[in-house]
Amino acid sequence: MNQRIDVRGLSCPLPVVNVRNILLEIKNGILEVLVDTGTSKDNITRMAINIGWKVEIKEEGDEYLLTISK
């Protein structure tokens, strides 16, 4: 079962900080992130790639599902 986190509606920088904390804790595996703004999608993607994770972005209506894996 993949871990999943919903960061919709949160102000900067909470989406990226919350996701980063989980990635640093689990070290590897798959994390699904539900995001509602382009800013959070970009910030989380950049942060995850910077610390060595892969990111897959899927648009769901006007929201995004990011699948972050290592």
Add this chain to the structure above:
Amino acid sequence: MLKEFFSSRNHVIFTGIFIGISAAFLQKLGNPPNMGICVACMERDIAGALGLHQAEVVQYIRPEIIGFVFGSLIAALIFKEFKARSGSNPLIRFVLGFFAMIGALVFLGCPWRTLLRLAGGDGNALFGLVGLVVGIWIGIFFIKSGYNLGRNQRTHPLVGWIMPIMMVGLLLLLIFQPQLPSGAVFFSSKGPGAQHAPIFISLVVAIVIGFFAQRTRFCTIAAIRDLILIKDTYLFTGIISLLLAALASNLILKQFHPGFQGQPIAHSYQLWNFGGMVLAGLAFTLAGGCPGRQLFLSGEGDADAAIFVIGMIVGAGFSHNFATASSPKGPGLWGAASVIAGLIICIIVGFSMSDLGKKRMEVKR
């Protein structure tokens, strides 16, 4: 493809360079010295034009502020990022906007003008910059302690359109300049408020900046915050580009005058240059972004950011009416007291809205 290009580092560097060059040229074309663009000062001028304060030298409807919102709105509509949203503790955001402005007007500039003052050779801005970093650092302490203003909610598109429509109203007042018996609309006949570039040029330049800033998420607070908090240099390269481009442009345009004394629209009371920006930096960090970013967010439908902007404009009115704003002669009568009061209130907000305060509330229950 296009979306990827816009979020690339090259693009944020380009945005920083464009803002830096634009600011220097807007000054050359008539804007006040080292104030080609200053979000706080320009909102303060708008507050004056509307009669929210009576400081006769700083009253003008600055088209740059209007253009920032329009530019962001256009980008958000084109790229389908316009989403009306609100409800993340708006009253707290109003208070943060209010005190961000109080602090900025003690220093005499927002984070954008801090960089532009440095690029113009104003050494006093170094103390403001250090204050800004300290304020952001305090904000980061609260963020690490679980600070959270809560989730916003999607709402009717009308709510997202309110700020852009308000800007249309301001633009109409600027173009037609109605003269009412009260004296409104108030426009300065001398001082910084009387110095401005041609309306059309300012508006177009600001629309372009708003467009690119919305795409790149340009933010002077996040630039420093992200560097410290998550070691991300993306936005930081943007503000360094801004600084260097403004510096180079000022050198070419002979607008670079290094020193501490007699700097334009600045004072040398370094404790309060520092203190004012600690307050502003903390308030901006707790609200999630710099004053420019709040305008860009307002343009893409974020009503909480719009409330922050309105808090800043009201704060500007209060600041001049209650002598908390500085002048080139130094801090106002209540300048120091207002910075201390603002810091106490922002720290209470940071404490209350983080785990530090929430834990305590749970114990009480």
